[in-house]
Amino acid sequence: GDSVTQMEGPVTLSEEAFLTINCTYTATGYPSLFWYVQYPGEGLQLLLKATKADDKGSNKGFEATYRKETTSFHLEKGSVQVSDSAVYFCARGNNFNKFYFGSGTKLNVKP
Amino acid sequence: EPEVTQTPSHQVTQMGQEVILRCVPISNHLYFYWYRQILGQKVEFLVSFYNNEISEKSEIFDDQFSVERPDGSNFTLKIRSTKLEDSAMYFCASELYGYTFGSGTRLTVV
Numbered sequence A: 001g002d003s004v005t006q007m008e009g010p011v012t013l014s015e016e017a018f019l020t021i022n023c024t025y026t027a028t029g030y031p032s033l034f035w036y037v038q039y040p041g042e043g044l045q046l047l048l049k050a051t052k053a054d055d056k057g058s059n060k061g062f063e064a065t066y067r068k069e070t071t072s073f074h075l076e077k078g079s080v081q082v083s084d085s086a087v088y089f090c091a092r093g094n095n096f097n098k099f100y101f102g103s104g105t106k107l108n109v110k111p
Numbered sequence B: 001e002p003e004v005t006q007t008p009s010h011q012v013t014q015m016g017q018e019v020i021l022r023c024v025p026i027s028n029h030l031y032f033y034w035y036r037q038i039l040g041q042k043v044e045f046l047v048s049f050y051n052n053e054i055s056e057k058s059e060i061f062d063d064q065f066s067v068e069r070p071d072g073s074n075f076t077l078k079i080r081s082t083k084l085e086d087s088a089m090y091f092c093a094s095e096l097y098g099y100t101f102g103s104g105t106r107l108t109v110v
Helices: none
Strands: A003-006 A011-014 A019-021 A023-026 A032-038 A045-050 A056-059 A062-065 A075-077 A086-093 A099-101 A105-110 B005-007 B010-013 B019-024 B031-037 B043-050 B053-057 B065-068 B075-079 B088-095 B099-101 B105-109
Touching (some): A003 A086, A003 A099, A011 A019, A023 A086, A032 A062, A045 B099, B005 B088, B019 B031, B019 B088, B019 B105, B075 B088
Antiparallel strands (some): A019 A075, A032 A086, A045 A056, A056 A062, A062 A075, A086 A099, B005 B019, B019 B075, B031 B088, B088 B099, B088 B105
């Protein structure tokens, strides 16, 4: 069935390290793909999205590319900051339809 | 930027009591959703609502749950008789050409 799988956390990095959080999906059809971020005690904020194959979503130094051939949408950032510490959720969805979320990956960035 | 507003931000209720979680979607949006996130777990779909009726619901959304759009602006989720396992963060979302999530209501059942 339709699902989203992302790497388990927590991921602990030092400031300025390179970040990758893996995400793969299964789906019928061609969903849009999203990364959401949840800071402690807060709601879901859209970080970036991609709506079709080979699209690259980017925001605040984060990037993810929609790879249809590997059904992946890995999140990357070249140099993380302490303020990036949060839980990151990969999600897939289609217009006017429910979203499927991954289980979330907690990122801890140490100074 | 338009927002989806949820109230209250935190609600504590006794087991067996009814609770109503409120959401004000973005005004021109047509599709509305409720999701649930039990602490430390993934965000799960509960129900979608379009044209004043439920369009899809999950297995979680049993007879204890109901949704309503009573006045054309609010979108509510009612839990008739709360259980301890209903403790979670509840997110409302609305959609026209893209989803917008609210900041959530943390429900604690004691």
